[in-house]
Amino acid sequence: MAFFDEVKRIGKNLTEKGKDVIEITKLNSQINSEKDKIKNLYEKIGAEVYKAYAAGEETAYSDLCAEIKKIEDTINELTNKVLELKNAAKCPNCGAEVAKDTAFCSKCGTKLN
Numbered sequence: 668m669a670f671f672d673e674v675k676r677i678g679k680n681l682t683e684k685g686k687d688v689i690e691i692t693k694l695n696s697q698i699n700s701e702k703d704k705i706k707n708l709y710e711k712i713g714a715e716v717y718k719a720y721a722a723g724e725e726t727a728y729s730d731l732c733a734e735i736k737k738i739e740d741t742i743n744e745l746t747n748k749v750l751e752l753k754n755a756a757k758c759p760n761c762g763a764e765v766a767k768d769t770a771f772c773s774k775c776g777t778k779l780n
């Protein structure tokens with residue numbers, strides 16, 4: 668019966684290896700979800716630092732904040748080009764996109780020129 672014992676042993680090993688693979692996948696998924704939490708906190712820290720920089724406060728990260736400011740300026744330029752092509756503008760009060768020939772913002776009711 669040594670043959671059947673051997674088959675049983677190999678089968679058991681495979682089952683345990685399968686369980687290990689499942690466990691490893693589960694643990695890696697937990698690790699990634701914890702890493703995501705760190706990323707979100709980094710983002711919050713960065714946003715707070717940038718908010719302080721934008722408010723004129725002194726920061727040790729003014730070079731990086733200046734880079735963000737430059738990127739924001741580029742985004743604004745690109746956004747304005749898109750608005751131009753759509754013959755639209757941004758409401759000065761709420762920032763909603765409004766057609767250029769509209770007299771009032773459809774979102775907040777602000778009078779537009």
Ligand SMILES: [Zn+2]
Nearest residue numbers: 758761772775
């Ligand atoms: Zn508005």
